Amino acid sequence: MIQTLADMRRDYTRDGLSEAQAPLEPFALFQQWFADAVKTEQLPVEPNVMTLATVDAEGRPHSRVLLLKGLDARGFTFFSNYDSAKGQQLAARPFAAMTFFWPTLERQVRIEGRVERVSAQESDAYFQVRPLGSRLGAWASPQSRVIADRAELEGLLAQTEQRFLDQAPECPPHWGGYRLLPERVEFWQGRASRLHDRLNYRLGEEGSWQRERLAP
Ligand SMILES: Cc1cc2nc3c(=O)[nH]c(=O)nc-3n(C[C@H](O)[C@H](O)[C@H](O)COP(=O)(O)O)c2cc1C
Numbered sequence: 754m755i756q757t758l759a760d761m762r763r764d765y766t767r768d769g770l771s772e773a774q775a776p777l778e779p780f781a782l783f784q785q786w787f788a789d790a791v792k793t794e795q796l797p798v799e800p801n802v803m804t805l806a807t808v809d810a811e812g813r814p815h816s817r818v819l820l821l822k823g824l825d826a827r828g829f830t831f832f833s834n835y836d837s838a839k840g841q842q843l844a845a846r847p848f849a850a851m852t853f854f855w856p857t858l859e860r861q862v863r864i865e866g867r868v869e870r871v872s873a874q875e876s877d878a879y880f881q882v883r884p885l886g887s888r889l890g891a892w893a894s895p896q897s898r899v900i901a902d903r904a905e906l907e908g909l910l911a912q913t914e915q916r917f918l919d920q921a922p923e924c925p926p927h928w929g930g931y932r933l934l935p936e937r938v939e940f941w942q943g944r945a946s947r948l949h950d951r952l953n954y955r956l957g958e959e960g961s962w963q964r965e966r967l968a969p
Pocket residue numbers: 802815816817818819820821831832833834837838839840896897
């Protein structure tokens with residue numbers, strides 16, 4: 754029988770999130786939840802998949818799925834094409850929101866803040882560990898541009914393969930990393946009857962994190 758949308762509901766009962774379990778800053782908790790996701794989520798869910806939302810110069814939002822590729826005390830790193838739609842949006846409005854959803858764990862994490870480009874050295878270091886096909890693809894694909902058909906893309910790839918026949922492809926100038934510097938990180942743990950736990954961390958002006966509970 755086809756289930757209607759109105760009837761689709763699951764109760765979340767796996768876990769809770771209390772202040773007693775949560776550190777005073779968000780990075781350690783993110784790392785703990787990420788490690789839980791690596792252990793628990795089953796393929797095809799990749800634990801580092803997230804949705805990245807940006808806004809354009811007119812204030813209109815856009816979102817798409819990306820992979821988180823780095824995390825340190827400075828922030829959350831992802832890689833893309835600097836000339837893509839998201840690249841242009843981030844150039845005009847250097848702020849973004851990231852959402853992680855780990856369904857088995859019934860957890861969501863939302864991260865918001867300013868975005869900056871990582872250094873050319875950092876982009877290059879990551880570019881060099883990507884498989885050859887991905888490195889060639891970064892050169893070949895004019896990400897977000899309209900193309901005539903699949904054959905055009907394959908033609909661009911063939912030209913790129915010719916160009917790099919005798920040399921390893923270096924990191925293209927139009928490709929690299931971005932780092933989201935978090936100002937707000939919210940941890941959401943699903944609970945029964947939609948009375949979920951939400952712990953929100955806000956970065957104060959003096960650089961220290963404030964933790965607060967939000968109503969579900
Ligand atoms: C699972 C998954 C992972 C993805 N990872 C990336 C990524 O790390 N970097 C990227 O530029 N696009 C990635 N994409 C493609 C983006 O969703 C998007 O199509 C592309 O970046 C163009 O977005 P834009 O036109 O808004 O700039 C991924 C898509 C999926 C479904």
